[in-house]
Amino acid sequence: MHGLINRAIERFVRDTYGRDTWGQVIRRAGLDFCEFESMLMYEPEVTTLVLDTVSQVLDRPEADVLEDIGTYLVSHPKVEALRRLLRFGGQTFTEFLHSLDDLPARSRLAVSDLDLPQLELREHGAELFSLTCQGSRAGFGHVIVGLLRALADDYGALVLLDHKGEQGGTEVIEIRVLTTAHASGRRFDLGARVD
């Protein structure tokens, strides 16, 4: 698994629950290092182990943890760069939804060895969509749910999201866009400098 993914889990735990909690995860998982390197590759078992342990330490179901990671990735100030990169996907939330099919290709442009699950958006009506995720690891759909929830806020849209479960390695998310201009959302300044 790419270090960026493991690093995201780590940053989520550290920024949300503090260093001590992350230390607990490291000890309980028996890892011989305390930080993931974004730009190194790790065995897939490491990610599974860390997620299991985080779920145990936080005493929350893994699906909830994954969803929170997705929300964290968009809404936490420490990962502003990622929110910006996602906002390049479109001017409105609906436009953004239509850009999701390109997400793996977009990620590869930035980090060539980062393999994200294949996403496919289907339009069932003006405001009803379904998104299928075919990923290397089950549960990625929950991350997407959290990510979409936070991004909808970011765009100022009001949406209902429902993870419909997993079948044959494919997860389906139902997306109902109630309104695209519910709140003012956060501004996306194309030329802003991120430090």
Next chain:
Amino acid sequence: MLTGKDQMPEDALYAMMDVLCPMHAVLNATGHIVHAGPTLHKLRGDAPLIGARFSEAFEVKRPHSDGSMSAMLGRSGTKLHLQVRGGQRTDLKGVLVPLPPSGAMGPAGGALINLSFGISVVDAVRDYDLTSADFAATDLTIEMLYLVEAKTAAMEASRTLNLRLQGAMIAAEEKAYTDTLTGLKNRRALDYVLGRLLENEQDFALLQLDLDFFKAVNDTMGHAAGDHVLKEVGRVLVEETRAEDTVARVGGDEFVLVLTRITDAGRVHDIAGRMIARLELPIPFAGQVCRISGSAGSTLSCDYARPSRAQMMEDADVALYSAKRQGRGQHVRYNASLNDDKDQVAQNVPPKREGDNASDGAPIRN
């Protein structure tokens, strides 16, 4: 296509062009701007574009021309390098095509010019506060901005990794050059320092120092006391030398000091004397007192026509041997006659240096 009383036939074309090429301008036969796309307007701030001469708003830098309409039309279809006049002086790329002489698509004798930011786009987006709506949907500018940001973020992550690896490398090197007990340099570090000094032909004094009675401390008071004594010795040796000097522990109780830029034997003798005097001070440990001393032999690089590491180490060792023979707690500077003494000693007298043979018992002062 007339859709209203005031609507000119070209208006429909301009409306389409506003969507397809939001940075275009339509010029009349005299080179004045009669229409401009919405994004182009943003480049001029409050100054109106319509009615202005194109060459007053934008400078054609290459190919060089006088900016006249005939010169511009002469370059139709070729790539133009332009710059916004005044303000941010943003660089632009452009291409111009003449309008049909019939006047059906705009003023006869006029031209249609389309502009873009080229490589200046990252700054331009910030300078003019542009959004994705300012670019045509087919324009790759947004993708390019995305790529710039994504690559910057990825590069930053790589840079962080590089810094961490560099830190780990320095730590590993330090470790490889350090005697972990005393924090002094080790033999590897000493070899490196000597090699560098000799290579750069810098003068230095080489001093070998062995502890006297150290084995007795180790044997009677235990290894913890021995380790404590070695650390104290390390501290003394560092304190009695300058930062540019090298103090290395090369064996159990054997030390080598490299004193850089020293060519005066008297100074070496003073330094060695001071060190030995301090080593002879009692060292308290766990309610008891450890007593040691030190013997030293030295040689100066300036005494050799062509100093070599092996020769200098050997000569300092001969001097050290002589110091031990003269009684402990001495410093002896190397001279050639000492070699004869050593040969003689080797034939007649058993070695006195601690650790020289396996049956080395408790030290005897003689």
